[in-house]
Amino acid sequence: MKLLLTSAGVTNPTIFAALEELIGEPISESDALCIPTAQYGHPWVSPGIKAWEFISGRSENPMVDLGWESVGVLELTALPSIDEERWKPLVLETDVLLAAGGDALYLNHWVQQSGLADMFPSLTKTVWVGMSAGSMVMTPQIGREFVGWKSMTGDDSTLGVVPFSICPHLAPDGAPGNSLAAAEKWAGGIQQPSYAIDDQTAISVTDDAVDVLTEGIWRYFPK
Template sequence: MKLLLTSGGVTNPSIADALVDLLGKPTAEADALCIPTAQWGHPLCGPVSARGFVSGLPPWGGLSSMEWKTLGLLELTALRSIGQDRWEPWVREADVLLVDGGDATYLCHWMRESGLASLLPALPETVWVGVSAGSMVMTPRIGGAFVEWPSAPDDTTLGIVDFSIFPHLDVFPTNSMDEAQRWATEIDGPAYVMDDQTAIKVADGTVEVVSEGRWTQFP
């Protein structure tokens, strides 16, 4: 799987170019599925913000309002009840999965419960575009400060990549560089701190920061 791990989505031309490069074609020729599941695990999210992500309306981002060949909705909490033989073809036929933020541990739980997590290794050409928690779920740990789902056993996530992500730098008062430094001490592993104008592109084992904003890396 190819990854475009963003903080705030496709927010500038550099990130948009990175997405097209991963897809190997314009977005207008790509079939996309959007996944809002992480929102249900975060107390600050709900029906209005979930609809905002799906519709692409501001201020909830614009991934779904980009020009796509087709755009569908995939709700992970529903997948177990309909069977993998039905939903797996939808995922395999998609060029890109657009995965929204919320709580990364909740998203991780439903990726595993639904069977999507175990399917990822069989999707080498599919592009995963994460926003906030949709990016953090691919990391080994998110840090206790980012766990908002009360049922989360800990802060561990899928570990598809070997680094952690501190998103939304300077967007919220709690997302300052000082807080990021404290967070990185808890993580105790490679980590990136990035603002909403920054993304991390991962393809063929290569990690590349794509940014028109502010970011830093903790070794």
Template sequence: MKLLLTSGGVSNQSIREALCDLLGKPIAESTALCVPTAMYGMPGTAVMTWRQIAGQTPTPMVELGWKSVGMLELTALPSVDEQNWVPVVRETDALLVCGGDVLYLHHWMCESGLADLLPSLRETVYVGLSAGSMVMAPHVGEEFVGWKPAAGGDSALGMVEFSIFPHLDNPMCPQNTMAHAQKWASRMPVPGYAIDDATAIKVVDGAVEVVSEGQWKLFERWSS
């Protein structure tokens, strides 16, 4: 699977070009599935969930001019025969995984079976937004634990070897400063990237590349 892990969506030309490079063709010739599930782990988010699906947010994902866009709601999948959704996922060019609560998203990725499917999607482009990006990490950090899994902890999918601190210096997220990112990183067992909404992390076959028109910082693994 090819990953484009963003904080604020496909927010500038550099990130858009990185997406096209991963797709291997124009966005207008590519199909996508939107995964809005993470939003349901947060209070009072019904309107924002609809806006994400409808492409009416300041974090561009759905509204990029795709050939077609469908919706994949993870909470519904356990009640659906796999033959009704797995082929659709395998055939789509991009998964657009929206933001919200990262551990709620992780829970439903596992419960739905999507987490088990992801490693086999060699040509699919996974586009994460905020929590949709953070869920790929081994751990998210205690700062980002909202919805609490039954087993506790802050573990996520571990499909990459680093964690992500999103929305760096975003006025809507006053705690997401570089100073707070450094404190977060000091407690993480893996390297961490602090990225703003003009930055994305591109991962192909384990090779990591930062794509940015903004600010970001890599915190190497801290020694105890």
């Protein structure tokens, strides 16, 4: 699976072009499934209007509204209660999975409980586009600063698909988001290399290649 890990969605032409390159065809000819699940676990988002805005493409974060040929919904909390034959073929046929922001540990739980994580090895051509928590879930750990929903393990570990962690929403001091000082403090508690990225930055991961795509600011913290 190819990854496009963003802070706030496909927010500029650089990230948009990278997404089309990962897919291998124009977005207008590609099919997507949006995953709103992470939103339900976060107290600032939760079920209701924010989830509807994401699914309908009316949020402030460009994901669903990019001009896809088709867009569907993949709700992970529902998958354990229906036959695999009803949803696994759909995932296999889809070009892109769009994972909303919210609570990364809640999303991590349902990616695994739903059986979607078990499909990852077979999704060799699929592109996962994460936004905030939808990106962080692919890392080994999120850091205690981002723990909200409590996992059964009681720690901050996530899927570990990539060997680095991400602090999203990096922002200049005084602006909404995470300051550089806060990101540096966060990185001090992370056990592997990490990135802090702003809302105009994304990280592309293909096989062993990791590329930072940006029209904004970012920092790398080696370990």
